[in-house]
Amino acid sequence: MYSAQFTAETSSNGIIERDFTVGEVTGALWSPASPTSESGRAPLVLMGHGGGMHAKAPAMTGRAQRLVADGGFHVATIDAPGHGGRPRTAHDEQEIAVMQKAMAAGEPVGPIVVRYNAHLAERAVPEWQATLDALQELPEIGAEGPVGYYGLTMGTAIGVPLTAVEPRITAAVFGLFWPDPLAETAKQITIPIEFALQWDDELIPREDGLALFDAFASKEKTLHANAGTHMELPRFEADSAVRFFTRHLGRPAT
Amino acid sequence: MYSAQFTAETSSNGIIERDFTVGEVTGALWSPASPTSESGRAPLVLMGHGGGMHAKAPAMTGRAQRLVADGGFHVATIDAPGHGGRPRTAHDEQEIAVMQKAMAAGEPVGPIVVRYNAHLAERAVPEWQATLDALQELPEIGAEGPVGYYGLTMGTAIGVPLTAVEPRITAAVFGLFWPDPLAETAKQITIPIEFALQWDDELIPREDGLALFDAFASKEKTLHANAGTHMELPRFEADSAVRFFTRHLGRPAT
Secondary structure (H helix, E strand, C coil), rough: CCEEEEEEEEEEEECCCCCCCCCEEEEEEEEEECCCCCCCCCCCEEEEEECCCCCCCCCHHHHHHHHHHHHHCCCEEEECCCCCCCHHHHCHHHHHHHHHHHHCCCCCCCCHHHHHHHHHHHHHHHHHHHHHHHHHHCCCCCCCCCEEEEEHHHHHHHHHHHHHCCCEEEEEECCCCCCCCCHHCCCCCCCCCEEEEECCCCCCCCCHHHHHHHHCCCEEEEEEEEEECCCCCHHHHHHHHHHHHHHHHHCCCC | CCCCEEEEEEEEEEEEEEEEEEECHHHHHHEEEECCCCCCCCCEEEEEECCCCCCCCCHHHHHHHHHHHCCCCEEEEEEECHHHHHCCCCHHHHHHHHHHHHHHHHCHHHHHHHHHHHHHHHHHHHHHHHHHHHCCCCCCCCCCCCCEEEEECCCHHHHHHHHHCCCCCCEEEEEEECCCCHHHCCCCCCCEEEEEEECCCCCCCCCHHHHHHHHHHCCCCEEEEECCCCCCCHHHHHHHHHHHHHHHHHCCCC
């Protein structure tokens, strides 16, 4: 088992940002600068980034800041295999080339994304579990507190299989992905879910997005479908995710 | 043109509640006890109640209190024709009897509700417009401020035709209704919409609910679909409506 090694630390606006490694995995941890509970501990939200992005991409840092400032949470991201500064395998290079060729030719990328992300999930799930083990060793997080997962697009492709095997995750925000073969795994998930879908998604057919939402076995699940294309998810959905985690992970007593 | 006649006034927790009449229409107006803007004015949200309910049913008073306390809005409800203390016509009595008979026999009520609510909407739309005229005469509301509409079930059956003909309404929350014939009217509506749907609605088939959401011509529209039956709409959707109106009607400067 690895411990988290912190490699850099900055602080601004009441938020501490620390880069870390867990074995070969690189990531970032955002935390409240001052404890927000008597115990000094706060719940942890894991965030998975989208394809081609990385642990500190603007969408990740923006969401992390809202979760820390408005929810009082710790927020952790890691670079997916072959993403950020992490090395690519020959298989990664090959799949990325196929994807780029399809995009350039205006051909559907869905089948390639689905296949490649399923492969990445197999590598990423044990990395997330090792990261969670290491982060729960930190006194300000601890092994007892609730854990959330928040990831769209590739973050959903990795997050759904992670959540299915990881009982420490008790609430999750997913969305913007195809149902096959993810829906089979989603049927095993019973924790509260918030799910984002773009009503005019040019990549994921509407029926496919609805089918993935439908597959979750959760008694508490909410679909947020917004008018607009794949990339036009409204910013206010990030605020909605903060409230979702606050409802389900519990806002630390202040 | 009628003016609003106030018939009763109570105040608690910073909220003034006034019963009013506009001609033969009875209603209630909730307002902040202290002005929340320099002008002393605040936006107005009209709320339509569900079938068999009335202007001061618990769902109405609860939502009104959140809208006033958290949004700083004025909130008005009126009793629909034949509802609350308002007289029923012979036609009302007949349709209600048909509906109760269908319910007792376990037969589908959808077609009867749709037909009867379309009839009620024809009577209610001019009543809402006269009420809005009268309320905009009040100095604390005024004729210039933005107006929202918030109504589910029968409140949607009345609110969609109202919004289609009423340019003063600039944002609306709808939901929980059948698409035929309302979808045709929804196609004329272009203002921002938030739309509630219950994923396991035993009265309104899922495809029907999705079809009504789809029909709105609005560039900004959001579907909130929650797991659960027709009556199980989560309470947090009322908070979401407050935030929706705050985004679109503008929170008064404090």
